[in-house]
Amino acid sequence: xxxxxxxxxxxxxxxxxxxxxxxxxxxxxxxxxxxxxxxxxxxxxxxxxxxxxxxxxxxxxxxxxxxxxxxxxxxxxxxxxxxxxxxxxxxxxxxxxxxxxxxxxxxxxxxxxxxxxxxxxxxxxxxxxxxxxxxxxxxxxxxxxxxxxxxxxxxxxxxxxxxxxxxxxxxxxxxxxxxxxxxxxxxxxxxxxxxxxxxxxxxxxxxxxxxxxxxxxxxxxxxxxxxxxxxxxxxxxxxxxxxxxxxxxxxxxxxxxxxxxxxxxxxxxxxxxxxxxxxxxxxxxxxxxxxxxxx
Amino acid sequence: xxxxxxxxxxxxxxxxxxxxxxxxxxxxxxxxxxxxxxxxxxxxxxxxxxxxxxxxxxxxxxxxxxxxxxxxxxxxxxxxxxxxxxxxxxxxxxxxxxxxxxxxxxxxxxxxxxxxxxxxxxxxxxxxxxxxxxxxxxxxxxxxxxxxxxxxxxxxxxxxxxxxxxxxxxxxxxxxxxxxxxxxxxxxxxxxxxxxxxxxxxxxxxxxxxxxxxxxxxxxxxxxxxxxxxxxxxxxxxxxxxxxxxxxxxxxxxxxxxxxxxxxxxxxxxxxxxxxxxxxxxxxxxxxxxxxxxx
Numbered sequence: 001x002x003x004x005x006x007x008x009x010x011x012x013x014x015x016x017x018x019x020x021x022x023x024x025x026x027x028x029x030x031x032x033x034x035x036x037x038x039x040x041x042x043x044x045x046x047x048x049x050x051x052x053x054x055x056x057x058x059x060x061x062x063x064x065x066x067x068x069x070x071x072x073x074x075x076x077x078x079x080x081x082x083x084x085x086x087x088x089x090x091x092x093x094x095x096x097x098x099x100x101x102x103x104x105x106x107x108x109x110x111x112x113x114x115x116x117x118x119x120x121x122x123x124x125x126x127x128x129x130x131x132x133x134x135x136x137x138x139x140x141x142x143x144x145x146x147x148x149x150x151x152x153x154x155x156x157x158x159x160x161x162x163x164x165x166x167x168x169x170x171x172x173x174x175x176x177x178x179x180x181x182x183x184x185x186x187x188x189x190x191x192x193x194x195x196x197x198x199x200x201x202x203x204x205x206x207x208x209x210x211x212x213x214x215x216x217x218x219x220x221x222x223x224x225x226x227x228x229x230x231x232x233x234x235x236x237x238x239x240x241x242x243x244x245x246x247x248x249x250x251x252x253x254x255x256x257x258x259x260x261x262x263x264x265x266x267x268x269x270x271x272x273x274x275x276x277x278x279x280x281x282x283x284x285x286x287x288x289x290x291x292x293x294x295x
Numbered sequence: 296x297x298x299x300x301x302x303x304x305x306x307x308x309x310x311x312x313x314x315x316x317x318x319x320x321x322x323x324x325x326x327x328x329x330x331x332x333x334x335x336x337x338x339x340x341x342x343x344x345x346x347x348x349x350x351x352x353x354x355x356x357x358x359x360x361x362x363x364x365x366x367x368x369x370x371x372x373x374x375x376x377x378x379x380x381x382x383x384x385x386x387x388x389x390x391x392x393x394x395x396x397x398x399x400x401x402x403x404x405x406x407x408x409x410x411x412x413x414x415x416x417x418x419x420x421x422x423x424x425x426x427x428x429x430x431x432x433x434x435x436x437x438x439x440x441x442x443x444x445x446x447x448x449x450x451x452x453x454x455x456x457x458x459x460x461x462x463x464x465x466x467x468x469x470x471x472x473x474x475x476x477x478x479x480x481x482x483x484x485x486x487x488x489x490x491x492x493x494x495x496x497x498x499x500x501x502x503x504x505x506x507x508x509x510x511x512x513x514x515x516x517x518x519x520x521x522x523x524x525x526x527x528x529x530x531x532x533x534x535x536x537x538x539x540x541x542x543x544x545x546x547x548x549x550x551x552x553x554x555x556x557x558x559x560x561x562x563x564x565x566x567x568x569x570x571x572x573x574x575x576x577x578x579x580x581x582x583x584x585x586x587x588x589x590x
Contacts, residue, residue: 108438125438126407129424132481133473136496143403143420168498176484178428185492186427189471192496194503197480201431201487203463208489 003261006158006237012273015157016061019280023062026287034287035064036094036120036279037086041079041105042072047098054096057276063283066092076105080113087115093287094120096279117289120282122149122183131186145289147282152184154274155216155237156191158265164214164235166191172212174198174205174225174251180218180239188214205229215261217251227256236264239271298556301453301532307568310452311356314575318357321582329582330359331389331415331574332381336374336400337367342393349391352571358578361387371400375408382410388582389415391574412584415577417444417478426481440584442577447479449569450511450532451486453560459509459530461486467507469493469500469520469546475513475534483509500524510556512546522551531559534566 026034036058038051051067058065068082079101086092095118101107116126130146159166171193175181181197189195198208200219209215209229215236217225222242230236230252240251250267258264265271321329331353333346346362353360363377374396381387390413396402411421425441454461466488470476476492484490493503495514504510504524510531512520517537525531525547535546545562553559560566 108436112439125424125428125441126421127424128427129420129422132423132427132477133420136471136494141403144407146420168496170498170503176431182427182484189477189492189494192494194491194493194497196489196491197484198489199431199484199487201463202489203465208465 003236003258003264004162005258006162006235006263006265006270008154008158008265008270008273009268011158011161012277015274015277015281019277019284020061022284026284027062030287030291032287032291033062033064034093034284035066035091036096036283037066037068037089037092038096038098039068039070039079039082039086040098041070041074041102042100044098044100047100051098054276054279057280058283061280063280064091072102074102074105076109079105079110083110083113087113087118090290092118093290094118094279094283096121097123116146118286120147120150120279120286121179122147122153122282123179128178128183131183131190134190136190136192147286148187148278149179149183150275150278150282151180151239151271152187153278153282155184155239155271156187157274157278158237158271159214159235162263164263166193166214168192168194169213170194170196170211171214171216172196172198172209173216173218174209175218175220175239177218181216184216184218184239188216219251221251222249223251223253225252225257227253227260230257230260232260233262234260236261237271238265238267240267241272298531298553298559299457300553301457301530301558301560301565303449303453303560303565303568304563306453306456307572310569310572310576314572314579315356317579321579322357325586327582327586328357328359329388329579330361330386331391331578332361332363332384332387333391333393334363334365334374334377334381335393336365336369336397337395339393339395342395346393349571349574352575353578356575358575359386367397369397369400371404374400374405378405378408382408382413385585387413388585389413389574389578391416392418411441413581415442415445415574415581416474417442417448417577418474423473423478426478426485429485431485431487442581443482443573444474444478445570445573445577446475446534446566447482448573448577450479450534450566451482452569452573453532453566454509454530457558459558461488461509463487463489464508465489465491465506466509466511467491467493467504468511468513469504470513470515470534472513476511479511479513479534483511514546516546517544518546518548520547520552522548522555525552525555527555528557529555531556532566533560533562535562536567
């Protein structure tokens, strides 16, 4: 058996067209450009590169992008003051504070200073809490509107667009970061999957992985998940972004896995291209909420 | 085999003594009585009875209790105004808004109006979010201080006081309410258990339950979990409070389960008595935080 490839790159292209149309409609209605402000302290190469990718994605679809850089020596007070200014700026609809922050800066305090209404990468505890508390799909949400981190939101979008049934399925999430693993688990639970969260302390990880109808990998270790860790026919979502000998690869051993899985995301070309799309969707939604409130 | 009984009633007595000593020390230092305000709209019998139990527990240990009742016809604005007043009252350290709220009142909005620093039952999304985001035990928390709902906090306390090892164990939580199931799952994950969350849509619930080294039941259905759903030697924490023919019973068929489990909480006398203890601890902690900030 060879798995169906879950083509995130193709899906991202389709969604870019959808977003372009929504952005055009938004501009026509409000005469406002939905805009993200990205805050960075220092010149961490991965952050610089990610910032450029965001800029290209946003400006390429008629959305606004503003980069605010501080020196690597920036203090907590300086970062907080900048975020507070962006919170208050009506021309900024979404804010993303890039990590790493300078040493000695309290990341928790910086996250909490963000306006939850502009927290388009869902890092503020109030957004994480609303996601944790939201009722299952099909019922009234019972929480205020919230933002989900872009990476897991993209993983769920792939599952939905490929019509993968989640209800009652066993979903195994490997990794418990705040930006991928835990929010992905909450999203799958909301879709009525039975969800298992694994991590570095899990006993017999291979066996737990093999019990998953859906297997999501977000550990950041190249090809850690082997072909025989996968239940035959399972749907595999690989969030890993690792480099081996200059080649990008995921957390799953793709070559072996595609012989066992029913469906699988490649790396590159799977979950990666979806992340910026979901960030754009979140910024557009933030702008819509903010402009509606004014109206 | 007959399971060791996890005696929540005895444990609660021990902890009452500990809390009495802490309350006395707190009063001696600050000349302030750590106080909870309970808000209720209407006269739902279960809420009235729970309110009385809280009053007895708090006043019996030298803590303050203030009941604020509104008529069943209270509007959202009236409830919000009362909570806002209690938020601002320096003599109130913790606030609990009892459910059910009157029809037409937006429960999500009422929760969010609570000051997170006085939200001693951990219902505000910012507290749920900090719990979802907190780092595993043994690492810096990376979030601001937070409150955990009293019932799951009591379940975890039982496990800890009986020296149940959680690291790397498979914990199965049945039920995904915001007040028990989901926060219990997050607490167990924080303790480095591998955690599975099940619910009404789970396929083959019996088999999933049987895979748990730790099994937590929070579904609210009398004796739903049968003896042969339990892994031999497992530790069973039963959060159920159900009544059959006027007799209180849990979500687990205790008679059958105790022949299979290694340890089990009875109902009554297991998790129930721990809930008020944890609420008292949270109020004391809230008072400590608030007085320290003033100092």
